[in-house]
Amino acid sequence: MGPLLTRIKDSLPSLSEAEKKMGLYVLKQPELIPNMTTKELSQKSGTSESSVVRFCKSIGIGSFKSFKLELVKELAMNEEKLTDFNFLQDKSEPYDIFQKVTHVNTSAIEAIPTSLDRKEFQKAVHTVNHAERLIFYGVGGSATAAVDGYYKFTKLGYACTAHQDFHFLLSSIPYLKKNDVIMAISMSGKTKDVLELSRFAQKEGASVIAITNLDKSPLYKEADIRLCTPIVEHDYRIGSIPSRMTQLTIIDALYLSVFKTKGEDVLPQYHEARNEVIRLRR
Numbered sequence: 001m002g003p004l005l006t007r008i009k010d011s012l013p014s015l016s017e018a019e020k021k022m023g024l025y026v027l028k029q030p031e032l033i034p035n036m037t038t039k040e041l042s043q044k045s046g047t048s049e050s051s052v053v054r055f056c057k058s059i060g061i062g063s064f065k066s067f068k069l070e071l072v073k074e075l076a077m078n079e080e081k082l083t084d085f086n087f088l089q090d091k092s093e094p095y096d097i098f099q100k101v102t103h104v105n106t107s108a109i110e111a112i113p114t115s116l117d118r119k120e121f122q123k124a125v126h127t128v129n130h131a132e133r134l135i136f137y138g139v140g141g142s143a144t145a146a147v148d149g150y151y152k153f154t155k156l157g158y159a160c161t162a163h164q165d166f167h168f169l170l171s172s173i174p175y176l177k178k179n180d181v182i183m184a185i186s187m188s189g190k191t192k193d194v195l196e197l198s199r200f201a202q203k204e205g206a207s208v209i210a211i212t213n214l215d216k217s218p219l220y221k222e223a224d225i226r227l228c229t230p231i232v233e234h235d236y237r238i239g240s241i242p243s244r245m246t247q248l249t250i251i252d253a254l255y256l257s258v259f260k261t262k263g264e265d266v267l268p269q270y271h272e273a274r275n276e277v278i279r280l281r282r
Contacts, residue, residue, distance in 0.1 A: 034071060075107075120226050131181045132177065135197075176206040181207050230246060
């Protein structure tokens with residue numbers, strides 16, 4: 001049991017009856033809470049919505065959203081430890097590992113609504129829709145999401161760039177215009193190259209859309225638009241697995257949302273490219 005759940009357990013004797021009912025429900029099924037609203041939690045626990053707010057404050061957390069974020073982080077850290085180096089001591093067979101990977105990735109994707117702000121996402125769609133040039137940049141595991149974004153948005157007719165050469169990207173920043181965008185992707189939000197590129201782009205008047213978590217993330221604080229990912233694995237790990245899935249999911253949702261706004265304008269090019277692919281198949 002992690003710090004938050006332990007805190008709830010230790011607080012039970014001092015809570016009101018309604019808060020105690022809620023605490024017991026959370027301790028019994030903590031994995032269900034992140035996807036619930038205050039109304040759903042109050043109904044499931046047999047209390048009221050106001051009791052949800054009081055419960056959070058009684059255990060030292062200011063809001064239900066903050067409570068869910070902290071709970072998601074704790075549950076993720078208590079997961080299968082799939083990307084933790086202790087995994088090397090795991091005696092699982094290959095198919096068991098496959099099942100664990102599926103479970104961890106699914107849990108990570110399901111946790112995204114607890115961290116992603118609806119208004120920020122809508123703002124990102126609007127901003128990208130009015131841009132001409134997009135630069136996608138991520139280092140290490142986040143580079144996968146950057147390349148995926150580059151492929152997808154190129155299909156929509158954007159002048160896209162996604163390059164691993166930091167100095168090459170620096171040379172392209174001065175050509176960005178006011179409505180153009182750099183998509184800065186970093187799980188920790190502390191990667192120096194990502195931060196420096198973002199700051200340079202902002203000096204040139206471009207918008208920075210960050211795909212990062214909000215736990216002590218400088219990138220989160222500095223970006224114009226923040227698409228927050230949940231904390232689903234340790235920073236020190238074997239490799240990016242669940243965190244990468246959250247980044248790719250946000251890229252997919254952003255791509256489909258922008259595609260929907262462009263609609264008929266891009267269909268002729270899509271059909272033309274598709275027909276050419278079919279013609280060239282052997």
